[in-house]
Amino acid sequence: MEFEKRPDGRPQEPPRRSDPEGCVAAVVRVPVRIVALVLVVPVRMAWDVLVVAGRFLRDTVFRPAGRALAWLGRVLFLWPLAGIWRYAVVPAARGVALLGHVLLVVPAVWLYRRVLTPAGRGLYAALAWLGRYLLVVPAAWLYAWLLTPVGHALAWCGRGLAWCLGMIVTGVGAVLYWTARVLVVLPALALWRWVLTPVGRGLAVIGREVLDALGHAWRIAGHVSRAFGRFLGTLWRWTVAEPARRAYRSVLTPVGHAVRDTVLRPLADAGRVAGRVTRQALAAARLTVRQTRADVRRALFGEPAKPRPVDRREPSVAEARTLGSSTTALTKD
Template sequence: MDLEKRSPAGDPQEPPPRTEAEGCLVVAIRIPVRIVVLVLVVPVRMVWDALVVAGRVLRDTVLRPFGRALAWLGWAVFVWPLVGVWRYVLVPLAKGVGWLGNVLLVVPAVWVYRWLLTPVGHGLAWFFAGVGAVFAAVGRGLYAGLAWLARYLVVVPAAWLYAWVLTPVGHALAWCGRGLAWCGRGLVWCGGGLVWCLGMVVTGVGMALYWTVRVLLVLPALALWRWVLTPVGRVLAVIGREVWDALGHAWRIAGYVSRAVGRFLGALFRWTVAEPARWAYRSVLTPVGHAVRDGVLRPLAEGARGVGRAVRQALDSARLSVRQARADVRRMLFGEPAKARPVARREPSAAEARTLGSSTTALTKD
């Protein structure tokens, strides 16, 4: 008997098959654990699926529109004003400041550098080059004199002192050191014997302590690890592995159960609420709405449009009457306005126009 649902080949949710032989302890633990875990996990999985569906509905109907509204409000309150300030205030101001800085600072600084500092720098460089050549010649003479004095006042006496004083003294000290080395070797042989005796004593004490610690501590601890803790750990590992596998199987089975319950509730809601509401909307509310629209709303709209046309005509008549009355008052107070004289805009006739065979033109003709 196995509660695991067999999935088709290649399903990534199928656990890898166990190749090792399973004992009776594993089989005895597996079935009760899977039954208990399934009973405990199914309500949790159903609650989890319900929360997921509620979260998706809340996200699509509330959070996403609210987020878009907040984003639009943020753009309207922060981004667009900042873009406007940057584009129409800061950029023109920066361009103006840059042009002013170029005119007031860069151009005068370039002129001063090119026509004032560069000639002065070239003159100072030529002057210091000449002064440096003079000082260099003087320095070379002083260096040669000091080198000659150092050679004959320091180097030659030091070489003589090393060759005729320090070398003989060093040879004598080396001979004395070799004698002291022979004496030290004898002392080292004596010390080696003492060290060997002390090493044997320490080795014996160490071996005694090693076997004491091994017999009193290491062997009992090893026996406890091998014969008590290792079997208990293996049993706990088997129990933990089976509980983990049972949780996985129970979670998948609970998913199937939750999906079936959700589909059942969806079908129940569709046949008890959605379908009657759609039938009522299609068979009752739509004909009633069409009747109300054709029998009530359209006549009311036609009447409202007729009233609007009558009101507009009355307003146009009143506006025309007011305009005529204002023109009559202006005419009584200020008289008739002067009429503009018509200006002749026609072209000159053929007789009055300039011709190629005559010097007489329309402007010079009497």
């Protein structure tokens, strides 16, 4: 097959792979993928089962238990601690702070302002004069006439000693450098270049192929596990759920309706009638008992005294003003 032509007339080369395959990759790829598929399919199916079980436990057990524990923790620990902090610790701390301010800070400020400050101002001049002639002037003379010459001499000796040590260290370092380069660096470089690099490349190819095989096997195992799960779901639906649904719809529902219409509903109507009769009987019995008690009380104590009529200021019904008459209770003869 001819290569496509570029605009400048030269043939276009096919794109090169960033990781050219070699004989090692071709030999390792197929067996590794087969072995990885055989080993990974059970692991992936077990993983999917564990994921489903974990989600079920999370939704039905762990999440309600966690909410209950969180509420219990708030009730038993958080709210009591908050109450102790708000109503005991904070007021106690404020009281201690106020007491410390009154007992320590206020006396200390008063002592500093009224006692120490005036005393310090009266002693400052004498202390300054004594410090100048007893400390500052002798120290300046000692620095100018003794410490400075001695320091210059020590610095010159130190520079000479440092130059000598530097020359010695430089020579020893050069000898050690060339010795280490010849005995260690060059052999290690040759070992790295001619042994470890080819072996590492081969191991990298093998490791990449193994990882790719594991990835393909994991994806294929996922498809297999999903298909197996769908098969189990379909089997469960057609062997258990669908017969149960049909039995419920075609057998249990008509039987239940028949039992409801022939047994339960007449029993309910009879129960309501019996309850109504029972209530009526109880009401009649209560009325009989009430009348009997009234007759016994009347036989023992006689008729109760009638209340005496009370002279009301308002006119009676007969003497009240009517809508069709102009007379009232006050003007009527």
